Amino acid sequence: MSCSLRPLGLAQRARLEQLTRETGLFREEEVATAVELLDESLAGDDDYEFVGAFEGDRLLGYACWGATPGTLATSDLYWIVVDRTRQGSGFGSQLLHEVERLLMADGRRLVVVETSSRDDYHATRKFYEARGYTRTATIPGYYAPGDDLVIYTKDLATGDLARTAP
Numbered sequence: 001m002s003c004s005l006r007p008l009g010l011a012q013r014a015r016l017e018q019l020t021r022e023t024g025l026f027r028e029e030e031v032a033t034a035v036e037l038l039d040e041s042l043a044g045d046d047d048y049e050f051v052g053a054f055e056g057d058r059l060l061g062y063a064c065w066g067a068t069p070g071t072l073a074t075s076d077l078y079w080i081v082v083d084r085t086r087q088g089s090g091f092g093s094q095l096l097h098e099v100e101r102l103l104m105a106d107g108r109r110l111v112v113v114e115t116s117s118r119d120d121y122h123a124t125r126k127f128y129e130a131r132g133y134t135r136t137a138t139i140p141g142y143y144a145p146g147d148d149l150v151i152y153t154k155d156l157a158t159g160d161l162a163r164t165a166p
């Protein structure tokens, strides 16, 4: 299914908050952080960039990324979220592909994604692995006892762009 990919504005602020909360994966504090990053981005802070997946005017998902301070052309993918009721329809792949396309156009190199080892992130980890991301590091107990930080990376100079689901 195809969607249109374009930047987010203030009009999508409440919807971004709703989408993030409704995944059921993030603590309220994390939901607030996603909204804060959008606010900072809209205020002109270029540490954070956003792209949205839209069906008409309706936001179905978004991604947020930024340059990793103190590195040579490494970037962090901070957020990628798709409407809970529309997951598995290719929107996440289209968003990831667009982020990678923009990063490559900007001469960026390594993409770093942090996620969790929890069972409820199993599908998320599969999503990255199927799109050329390598499980590079794990920090045991990072988020909480038994909840490890899992770091995925992809080198845009050598890896293929994330495939876009048909």
Ligand SMILES: CC(C)(COP(=O)(O)OP(=O)(O)OC[C@H]1O[C@@H](n2cnc3c(N)ncnc32)[C@H](O)[C@@H]1OP(=O)(O)O)[C@@H](O)C(=O)NCCC(=O)NCCS
Residues within 6 Å of the ligand: 023, 025, 079, 080, 081, 082, 083, 086, 087, 088, 089, 090, 091, 092, 093, 094, 114, 115, 116, 121, 123, 124, 126, 127, 130, 165
């Ligand atoms: C991870 C996420 C962004 C993927 O977006 P999506 O639109 O569901 O992904 P696509 O439809 O393009 O691709 C589906 C793939 O993702 C995986 N996937 C992840 N979550 C899924 C879900 N809830 N339903 C179906 N597939 C899901 C499947 O393994 C599938 O892999 P395959 O195509 O290789 O079979 C989305 O599921 C999501 O918002 N998850 C909750 C938030 C989250 O975990 N964000 C990342 C935080 S690190």
